Amino acid sequence: xxxxxxxxxxxxxxxxxxxxxxxxxxxxxxxxxxxxxxxxxxxxxxxxxxxxxxxxxxxxxxxxxxxxxxxxxxxxxxxxxxxxxxxxxxxxxxxxxxxxxxxxxxxxxxxxxxxxxxxxxxxxxxxxxxxxxxxxxxxxxxxxxxxxxxxxxxxxxxxxxxxxxxxxxxxxxxxxxxxxxxxxxxxxxxxxxxxxxxxxxxxxxxxxxxxxxxxxxxxxxxxxxxxxxxxxxxxxxxxxxxxxxxxxxxxxxxxxxxxxxxxxxxxxxxxxxxxxxxxxxxxxxxxxxxxxxxxxxxxxxxxxxxxxxxxxxxxxxxxxxxxxxxxxxxxxxxxxxxxxxxxxxxxxxxxxxxxxxxxxxxx
Amino acid sequence: xxxxxxxxxxxxxxxxxxxxxxxxxxxxxxxxxxxxxxxxxxxxxxxxxxxxxxxxxxxxxxxxxxxxxxxxxxxxxxxxxxxxxxxxxxxxxxxxxxxxxxxxxxxxxxxxxxxxxxxxxxxxxxxxxxxxxxxxxxxxxxxxxxxxxxxxxxxxxxxxxxxxxxxxxxxxxxxxxxxxxxxxxxxxxxxxxxxxxxxxxxxxxxxxxxxxxxxxxxxxxxxxxxxxxxxxxxxxxxxxxxxxxxxxxxxxxxxxxxxxxxxxxxxxxxxxxxxxxxxxxxxxxxxxxxxxxxxxxxxxxxxxxxxxxxxxxxxxxxxxxxxxxxxxxxxxxxxxxxxxxxxxxxxxxxxxxxxxxxxxxxx
Ligand SMILES: CC(C)[C@H](C(=O)O)[C@@H](O)C(=O)O
Ligand SMILES: CC(C)[C@H](C(=O)O)[C@@H](O)C(=O)O
Numbered sequence: 001x002x003x004x005x006x007x008x009x010x011x012x013x014x015x016x017x018x019x020x021x022x023x024x025x026x027x028x029x030x031x032x033x034x035x036x037x038x039x040x041x042x043x044x045x046x047x048x049x050x051x052x053x054x055x056x057x058x059x060x061x062x063x064x065x066x067x068x069x070x071x072x073x074x075x076x077x078x079x080x081x082x083x084x085x086x087x088x089x090x091x092x093x094x095x096x097x098x099x100x101x102x103x104x105x106x107x108x109x110x111x112x113x114x115x116x117x118x119x120x121x122x123x124x125x126x127x128x129x130x131x132x133x134x135x136x137x138x139x140x141x142x143x144x145x146x147x148x149x150x151x152x153x154x155x156x157x158x159x160x161x162x163x164x165x166x167x168x169x170x171x172x173x174x175x176x177x178x179x180x181x182x183x184x185x186x187x188x189x190x191x192x193x194x195x196x197x198x199x200x201x202x203x204x205x206x207x208x209x210x211x212x213x214x215x216x217x218x219x220x221x222x223x224x225x226x227x228x229x230x231x232x233x234x235x236x237x238x239x240x241x242x243x244x245x246x247x248x249x250x251x252x253x254x255x256x257x258x259x260x261x262x263x264x265x266x267x268x269x270x271x272x273x274x275x276x277x278x279x280x281x282x283x284x285x286x287x288x289x290x291x292x293x294x295x296x297x298x299x300x301x302x303x304x305x306x307x308x309x310x311x312x313x314x315x316x317x318x319x320x321x322x323x324x325x326x327x328x329x330x331x332x333x334x335x336x337x338x339x340x341x342x343x344x345x346x347x348x349x350x351x352x353x354x355x356x357x358x359x360x361x362x363x
Numbered sequence: 364x365x366x367x368x369x370x371x372x373x374x375x376x377x378x379x380x381x382x383x384x385x386x387x388x389x390x391x392x393x394x395x396x397x398x399x400x401x402x403x404x405x406x407x408x409x410x411x412x413x414x415x416x417x418x419x420x421x422x423x424x425x426x427x428x429x430x431x432x433x434x435x436x437x438x439x440x441x442x443x444x445x446x447x448x449x450x451x452x453x454x455x456x457x458x459x460x461x462x463x464x465x466x467x468x469x470x471x472x473x474x475x476x477x478x479x480x481x482x483x484x485x486x487x488x489x490x491x492x493x494x495x496x497x498x499x500x501x502x503x504x505x506x507x508x509x510x511x512x513x514x515x516x517x518x519x520x521x522x523x524x525x526x527x528x529x530x531x532x533x534x535x536x537x538x539x540x541x542x543x544x545x546x547x548x549x550x551x552x553x554x555x556x557x558x559x560x561x562x563x564x565x566x567x568x569x570x571x572x573x574x575x576x577x578x579x580x581x582x583x584x585x586x587x588x589x590x591x592x593x594x595x596x597x598x599x600x601x602x603x604x605x606x607x608x609x610x611x612x613x614x615x616x617x618x619x620x621x622x623x624x625x626x627x628x629x630x631x632x633x634x635x636x637x638x639x640x641x642x643x644x645x646x647x648x649x650x651x652x653x654x655x656x657x658x659x660x661x662x663x664x665x666x667x668x669x670x671x672x673x674x675x676x677x678x679x680x681x682x683x684x685x686x687x688x689x690x691x692x693x694x695x696x697x698x699x700x701x702x703x704x705x706x707x708x709x710x711x712x713x714x715x716x717x718x719x720x721x722x723x724x725x726x
Binding site for chain 1: 439448451453457483484485488504505507510511512515518519520521522523524525526527528529530555557558559560561562563564565586587588590591592593594595596608609611612613615616618619620624
């Protein structure tokens with residue numbers, strides 16, 4: 001059997017820096033655990049635009065469709081803010097999600113013990129927090145037609161369309177129920193069924209799928225109440241399932257609340273390929289952070305843990321993923337901290353690459 | 364000149380209870396400050412549905428159009444959860460907003476000193492917090508057409524439309540800039556211009572209006588980053604302007620973060636009427652709380668402070684509004700607390716009506 005294949009897309013800002021550290025981890029697995037990956041690398045986002053005039057070249061798109069997993073750093077930056085909508089760095093990422101049909105975006109919001117003090121929330125509210133937000137990623141208002149800015153009367157009108165089919169809701173609900181079965185068996189679905197018909201359909205379909213998972217305790221919450229409850233007492237949740245736009249806001253809020261933003265990975269999963277592995281893209285939750293790019297200040301852990309998610313979800317190597325996650329915890333317990341996590345007494349400041357080295361050493 | 368007119372719509376759940384306390388305040392102003400209001404009362408939400416089979420009777424709608432201000436308690440409850448979308452309690456509220464054209468929803472997120480400990484956030488993150496979220500309230504995905512659940516192929520599709528015209532964005536932006544001028548002269552506009560064309564138009568129009576307010580420092584943030592920043596360090600904001608749906612989530616999250624949810628009022632303002640007063644509706648941020656309805660546990664302060672907002676924004680009685688707000692602060696400083704705010708040492712538990720009496724006494 002050939003080696004599992006990885007496509008690495010470092011992207012913009014701190015993307016290349018943090019990805020360089022993931023490379024060290026991948027190399028370690030090849031050398032020490034005999035887990036060799038076929039790694040290729042390419043451009044996405046502003047970096048791709050600079051070279052090709054498009055945030056994702058067709059060849060890169062085609063390559064992404066054939067590999068076992070894509071690892072992405074981050075896209076975007078002020079340099080590209082005034083580009084036309086159709087070639088903005090984000091369009092590269094959105095095209096990958098859409099064309100690979102990565103409908104289930106898994107965003108763990110987890111509070112690392114060593115970092116609970118970094119949360120703006122009180123320690124008892126976040127310590128030990130471990131929830132999973134499953135965000136629908138290929139439909140809804142991100143992709144619905146009609147869309148655009150049109151002339152009407154003598155003014156312009158901005159239009160976007162939220163659109164969800166039963167099968168789109170069904171498949172992401174299933175992913176969420178499956179995850180809930182492996183975790184605390186509690187699932188909360190969030191929408192605005194009191195205001196939006198698409199939310200009514202969402203609630204109906206999730207309820208229907210729920211009948212196949214009688215062991216999972218299913219609840220429903222309006223998304224505004226959900227935002228409130230995440231801020232008030234996030235530990236009430238286990239798995240949350242929601243649509244693309246609500247998921248964007250809610251998962252970012254949840255990630256920030258943990259205080260561990262620079263630590264949080266994500267997985268975006270699609271249908272199984274011929275080899276049984278799901279189409280998959282892994283990326284940190286944080287953005288491209290152009291303000292600190294190139295200074296050795298970025299925290300590579302979110303990106304490293306995204307690779308751990310790849311080990312778990314693409315390659316069924318749960319034990320290896322555990323090993324990597326433990327190594328990260330070890331490094332934190334040892335007091336090593338990148339610039340985003342300084343402030344406490346008695347910790348050791350490290351650069352991006354020193355952090356990567358420390359994780360390798362802990363492995 | 365005739366007395367200013369008020370239409371009171373207590374609605375459902377704790378609505379009638381908290382509104383009864385506001386009545387005491389209104390009576391006090393009539394008796395002691397010679398500020399008599401012509402008060403009428405009617406039904407909205409589930410209460411209106413029970414009597415008329417509609418969450419807002421046409422006569423009530425017509426009445427709301429002629430008064431100087433509407434005061435609303437809350438709508439909704441589990442009893443009405445399975446009603447058809449078109450007659451759900453929320454439709455009554457949404458019809459009032461839409462037909463009165465109340466485009467600017469002002470939601471202060473303020474942390475009352477005496478209550479800072481109730482926040483899930485660390486005290487230094489919220490103490491002294493005082494921000495104002497201006498939410499567009501009559502357009503966007505709440506009202507855009509087409510909408511509904513249709514059949515397509517052999518499945519159902521849920522559809523809603525986000526739609527913003529330049530003039531809709533322009534007028535709410537103006538309201539926000541005007542408020543910023545009276546406050547800290549900082550305005551942050553939130554949308555998803557990186558993903559939605561309606562967000563691009565939003566950003567353009569707000570920027571354009573901003574040229575008329577050179578003293579106001581204008582910034583833009585993607586709504587997901589906005590959710591994060593509200594959770595991380597809300598004091599960075601002064602006034603925030605955003606669309607109907609983002610405003611729903613962001614203002615609820617912000618309200619919860621203050622720890623003072625039972626204390627927060629809101630104002631929804633429209634165009635000036637012939638007498639120069641804006642069309643206006645005032646309501647607490649909290650909902651109908653059916654679980655505690657009828658038990659004397661509800662906190663009437665949010666509804667009382669909504670009346671204070673009416674004094675300020677509808678009747679230009681800023682000093683009387685200050686007086687009422689001071690009275691509320693006084694009562695809190697005296698240690699009086701309704702059931703939602705218990706837990707500290709040395710406070711005096713009071714019922715809904717005792718709280719109303721205490722505010723009257725403090726006046
Ligand atoms: C970069 C942007 C297009 C993206 C999104 O809105 O989905 C990001 O915020 C995310 O959450 O992954
Ligand atoms: C009750 C509901 C329709 C309403 C909304 O979604 O606008 C409420 O959440 C609010 O924020 O006033």
